[in-house]
Amino acid sequence: MIKKYDNLSQTQLSSYINYPPEKQKEVVYACFNAAKNKSTKGRRYTVTWIYECLLMRIKSPKLYRKTRKDNTLPLPSYTTLQRYIKKIHPVYGFSEAAFEVMGLKTKDMSEMERHGCLLLDKMKLSETPSFQRSNLYVEGFVDLGKYSTENDKTKLGDHALLLLYQPFCGKWYQTVGIFLSTGAVSGHILEKIITEAVILLENQNIHVDCITDGRWANLES
Numbered sequence: 001m002i003k004k005y006d007n008l009s010q011t012q013l014s015s016y017i018n019y020p021p022e023k024q025k026e027v028v029y030a031c032f033n034a035a036k037n038k039s040t041k042g043r044r045y046t047v048t049w050i051y052e053c054l055l056m057r058i059k060s061p062k063l064y065r066k067t068r069k070d071n072t073l074p075l076p077s078y079t080t081l082q083r084y085i086k087k088i089h090p091v092y093g094f095s096e097a098a099f100e101v102m103g104l105k106t107k108d109m110s111e112m113e114r115h116g117c118l119l120l121d122k123m124k125l126s127e128t129p130s131f132q133r134s135n136l137y138v139e140g141f142v143d144l145g146k147y148s149t150e151n152d153k154t155k156l157g158d159h160a161l162l163l164l165y166q167p168f169c170g171k172w173y174q175t176v177g178i179f180l181s182t183g184a185v186s187g188h189i190l191e192k193i194i195t196e197a198v199i200l201l202e203n204q205n206i207h208v209d210c211i212t213d214g215r216w217a218n219l220e221s
Contacts, residue, residue: 034074093145103204116167127156
């Protein structure tokens with residue numbers, strides 16, 4: 001029996017587990033891939049499985065440690081997760097990768113499923129610079145992307161502006177941009193940021209039918 005499953009190809013395995021939800025399939029793939037290695041060292045994980053493990057680790061570190069210790073699931077070590085975290089470079093402005101992924105995600109959707117709303121939200125932050133040893137970069141200064149001035153770059157940011165797209169049909173949503181400013185973003189810059197966001201979404205054949213700050217109190221006024 002063990003030899004039979006050892007010789008299974010990825011295509012054969014996919015045909016056997018074609019019906020469970022995608023996340024359950026990912027668990028099965030991870031278990032089969034781990035079973036092919038006699039040692040816990042040298043295992044290879046898919047990016048999707050790494051992200052799921054990161055979420056599990058964040059939500060419950062104690063459960064993650066127990067699950068890994070009992071070998072209930074083939075979870076990567078903390079060191080492995082940390083290596084992946086270091087490869088994630090959060091940046092202010094618009095994320096080109098996010099728009100590309102959204103385009104791939106929606107290309108097979110119907111016209112109705114590609115209509116939605118652009119949500120804006122701002123939050124107050126503390127003025128706290130942070131030195132990143134990995135890239136020797138100091139974060140925390142105003143960053144409005146290409147709309148930043150030289151004077152802005154010497155000021156510590158205390159407000160964040162978040163842009164998020166949510167379709168009318170479906171349960172998914174995606175952050176498309178975030179900006180750091182001193183005080184609320186001025187009206188003329190906000191207009192440019194919103195216009196650019198709509199254009200970038202439309203370039204991926206994703207349509208923005210309304211724009212709101214997501215607060216019912218403001219919608220009623």
